[in-house]
Amino acid sequence: TLHNAQRLSDLVNDLLKLNAEQNVVVCETIEAKILFDNIIDELLEPIQSRNIHIENRTDNVLLCGDKRLLHRAFSNIIHNAVKYNKPSGVIIIAAAETADNTCVTIFDTGTGIPEDQIEKIFDPFYCVDKSRSRELGGSGLGLAIVKMVIEKHGGEIKVQSVADISTTIVIRLPKPENKEAC
Ligand code: ATP
Numbered sequence: 001t002l003h004n005a006q007r008l009s010d011l012v013n014d015l016l017k018l019n020a021e022q023n024v025v026v027c028e029t030i031e032a033k034i035l036f037d038n039i040i041d042e043l044l045e046p047i048q049s050r051n052i053h054i055e056n057r058t059d060n061v062l063l064c065g066d067k068r069l070l071h072r073a074f075s076n077i078i079h080n081a082v083k084y085n086k087p088s089g090v091i092i093i094a095a096a097e098t099a100d101n102t103c104v105t106i107f108d109t110g111t112g113i114p115e116d117q118i119e120k121i122f123d124p125f126y127c128v129d130k131s132r133s134r135e136l137g138g139s140g141l142g143l144a145i146v147k148m149v150i151e152k153h154g155g156e157i158k159v160q161s162v163a164d165i166s167t168t169i170v171i172r173l174p175k176p177e178n179k180e181a182c
Pocket residue numbers: 011076080081084085108110111112113121122126127128129133137138139140141142143144167
């Protein structure tokens with residue numbers, strides 16, 4: 001569809017730009033609650049049509065970084081959590097701060113990712129199930145972009161998954177004082 005073609009072209013553009021850029025030096029203060037509310041708003045159509053229950057538990061947490069890039073990264077993760085969820089499934093977005101880092105967790109009750117494929121899902125164009133991805137309109141670029149964005153912020157991404165049950169994505173982002181660039 002036109003929408004999928006537009007999304008693919010946006011993703012490729014971002015990937016090329018990210019490849020060319022140095023580490024992110026922008027340190028905008030971002031209210032996590034607002035960021036995720038905005039992302040949820042943009043994904044409202046698939047969320048509602050799949051009857052997904054989504055909770056944004058990120059009140060009072062601040063993120064630091066490039067607003068547009070972090071929006072793109074978290075949007076890609078939540079898009080997956082919607083797309084690969086079960087009908088009437090659940091998504092919980094939570095955040096917590098330590099002295100040096102802010103951690104965001106995105107949990108979904110979807111198909112899960114087989115243990116031996118978790119490492120590969122960050123490779124460009126990698127899809128666990130090619131036919132399913134074709135059907136759902138996936139290019140395999142979403143998580144490759146997530147990884148680049150998070151690493152350019154000096155952060156880290158971890159995935160835990162139980163096949164057929166759930167997936168949890170944990171993103172660690174350094175706080176400004178913990179990051180040379182800021
Ligand atoms: P797109 O480029 O449109 O995002 P995609 O969703 O196929 O396409 P990625 O977002 O990079 O690509 O994800 C790679 C693969 O990892 C997916 O094809 C899917 O198999 C698996 N995956 C990612 N997130 C989840 C999730 N939350 N639950 C289950 N599988 C997932």
